[in-house]
Amino acid sequence: MSSSSFCTKAKNWLYYFITVFAGVYLHEIGHCAVAWVYGKRAIPTPAKEYLLDAVSFNTQLYISLGGILGTILFSLFIFYLFIKSPLTFSQPVFAASLASPGLYCFLFLLKGRGHDATEFQEAQAAMGFSYSGHMVDYLFVFIFLLGIFLWVRFSKPSIKAIPGLLLASVITIVFVAGLQTINNRIFDPLFSH
Ligand SMILES: [Zn+2]
Numbered sequence: 309m310s311s312s313s314f315c316t317k318a319k320n321w322l323y324y325f326i327t328v329f330a331g332v333y334l335h336e337i338g339h340c341a342v343a344w345v346y347g348k349r350a351i352p353t354p355a356k357e358y359l360l361d362a363v364s365f366n367t368q369l370y371i372s373l374g375g376i377l378g379t380i381l382f383s384l385f386i387f388y389l390f391i392k393s394p395l396t397f398s399q400p401v402f403a404a405s406l407a408s409p410g411l412y413c414f415l416f417l418l419k420g421r422g423h424d425a426t427e428f429q430e431a432q433a434a435m436g437f438s439y440s441g442h443m444v445d446y447l448f449v450f451i452f453l454l455g456i457f458l459w460v461r462f463s464k465p466s467i468k469a470i471p472g473l474l475l476a477s478v479i480t481i482v483f484v485a486g487l488q489t490i491n492n493r494i495f496d497p498l499f500s501h
Contacts, residue, residue: 320400324476325483327404329354331382332487335408338378342371351499355484355491358499372430376444379408383451387458394462402459407480409452414481416445 332355339357343350346367349360363371386405390397412422422428428444437443459465 323398324400324404327386327401328407328480328483329487331379331404331408332484334382335375335378339371339375341378342374343367346370351495353491353495353499355488356495358495360499369430369434372427373434375427376431380447380451383409383455387455390458391462394458399463402455403476406452406455407484409448409455410477411481411484412445412448413452414477416442416449421445422448 333352336352336355336357340350340352343357343359343361343363346363348363348367350371351358351360357371357375359371383405386402390402390405415424416422422445428442429439432441432443433439435443
C-alpha cells in the first residue's frame with residue numbers, strides 16, 4: 309500500500325469516527341434539550357446524559373424521545389445531503405449516519421431490544437405507541453434499510469466492498485462500547501448519585 313493511499317484510508321476512518329462520535333453526542337444532547345425545556349438540570353457527555361434533578365415519569369418519556377429524535381434527525385439530515393450530491397458527498401460521513409441505526413438493529417436481532425434499559429419503550433410511549441411494543445426498533449430497521457438502499461442506488465458499490473463493511477461494523481461496535489466505557493468511567497463519579 310502506498311503512503312498516499314494509507315493517508316486516504318486513515319483520513320476516511322478519522323472522518324468516520326468523528327461523525328459517529330458527533331451522532332452519539334447529538335443523541336445525548338437531544339435527551340438533555342428536553343430536560344432543559346422542562347427546567348431540569350441535565351448534562352450531556354459524549355456517550356451519556358446525566359439528569360441532576362428528579363423528573364416525573366411523563367417527563368422521562370419525553371427525555372427518552374429527545375435522544376431518539378436526535379439520532380433520527382442526524383441520520384436523515386446526512387441522507388439528505390448525500391442524495392443532493394451522491395458523487396461528491398463523503399462516503400465515511402454517510403457510512404457513519406448508519407452506525408447508530410445499524411447498532412440498534414444488531415442489538416434488536418441479538419437481544420430483542422435495540423437499546424438497553426427502557427429508553428426505546430419510553431420514547432415510543434411518548435409518541436402514543438405501546439410501551440411494550442417495538443415501534444422504535446422497527447423505525448431504526450427502516451432507517452438502516454433506507455440508508456443501505458440509498459447507498460446502493462446512488463453509489464453503486466461493488467460486491468468487493470462487503471468484507472470492508474463487515475470489518476467496519478465490528479470496529480464500530482468496539483468503538484462505541486469503548487466510548488461508553490471510558491465516558492462512564494470519567495463522568496459517573498462526577499454526576500451519578
Ligand atoms: Zn439515549
